[in-house]
Amino acid sequence: MKITVIGHSLEGITTASCLAEIGNKVYLTPMNEDEFQDDLFQHSSMQDGGLYSIFKTQIDETRLRISTRINVEDHNNDLYFVTTIPEDKESLSRLLDLLSSDKRCQGVVFTCSIPVGGLDKAIEKSHIPVAYIPEFIREGTAIEDFRNPHTLTIGCENNQLLKLIKELYKPFIHSHTHLQIMTIKEAEFSRFAISAMLATRVSFMNELANITELLNIDIEAIKRALGSDPRIGEQYLNPGIGFGGRQLASDLLQVTELEDTQADNIGLLNRVMTINERQKESLFRKVWRFFEGDIRGRTFAIWGGAFKPNSSKVNNAPILKLIDSFAFQDAILNIYDPGCSQELNEYIEQQQLGNQVAVCDNPYSALDGADALLIVTEWREFLMPDFDEIKLRLSEPLIFDGRNIYDPQRMKERGYRYFAIGRGERI
Secondary structure (H helix, E strand, C coil): EEEEEECCCCHHHHHHHHHCCCCCCCEEEECHHHHHCCCHHHCCHHHHHHHHHHHHHHHHHHCEEEEECCCCHHCCEEEEEEEECCCCCHHHHHHHHHHHCCCCCCCCEEEECCCCCHHHHHHHHCCCCEEEEECCCCCCCHHHHHHHHCCCEEECCHHHHHHHHHHHHHCCCCCCCCEEEEEEHHHHHHHHHHHHHHHHHHHHHHHHHHHHHHHHCHHHHHHHHHCCCCCCCCCCCCCCCCCCCCCHHHHHHHHHHHHHHCCCCCHHHHHHHHHHHCCCCCHHHHHHCCCCCCCCEEEEEEEEECCCCCCCCCCHHHHHHHHHHHHHCCCEEEECCCCHHHHHHHHHHCCCCCCEECCCCCCHHHHHHCCEEEEECCCCCHHHCHHHHHHHHHCCCEECCCCCCHEEEEHHHCCCCEEEECCCCCC
């Protein structure tokens, strides 16, 4: 098939690369000409595991080409994929009018996050079939998520377009893939519902962890009990210092806005958001209590900054609140993260905190003379570090673990004071 993918985003680059990989002729274009990026190889999304390699291969083999604008005259596409949401309803209508002028085109597939009912009016006026596939590509695992989806949800009310989409996605539909066919509006809402459920599980576990600290109970034992129940399962049960990232937070905000419109609103999802924002400060509060508020001029080492491992992003990540909180108290921070140094430096420069916050080149140099080590992101390289080296470099053997990656008993045996989320020592 001939396909144009619109949007220079992680979703757009991943979709274009994976569709080209199975033999389609694909064009990748920005939503607007002024958003065109000359060198997509330098795009931050290229740090996503394996994406650079597959993208470059498809370019080299000419199955994937980069276009500076949406060119319906020359491309003559079977399908258009829209992975970046238009600015407003008028822009959406203009986009569909433009794409409908491609006489060969059999439909437009939206995969970007769209408000529930956001496509209704544009579809009514459009002369081209439209479908919606909620995309759950995660930063750090984008290629794997696209190639091996657990669930593929297709919102489509046009049989011919639905048949074409199924044919296109056939290489990605495996025996374990749940294929869900529904209306566009149902597909739009399903995306937000799933994100809201995942966010609720995370905040629920963090609430339980805060309670177990008061009761001197290890949250890991509670987590095992919950995960062993088949009605609950083991996914998204890790307590910590809150979730970040662009997608989950954005989707949850969309649902809370819908929730706010209900007369009998009980505010569950607003509460989920409140819990998560509060949890991002939990590690700072532990440090504050340990030092009895005396942190002015003290130095703290932080391992991790990205909102999740294998990501270069700090969108809505707990590290941002930690930086702001410690800087406000005139503390010094040395941060190491193997993936998001550039975004951390940009944030530090933007906040004018260069005199208080430094981004280090390796984890151990961040420790020199620090009063404590804080674990913020559970990167694999932090799982089995040289604990003797850590102890030598810290001013005292003190760790605050926001991701519960170490065993409290083993840390005690190694001679550390160890504080975590719902386990370890209590303050």
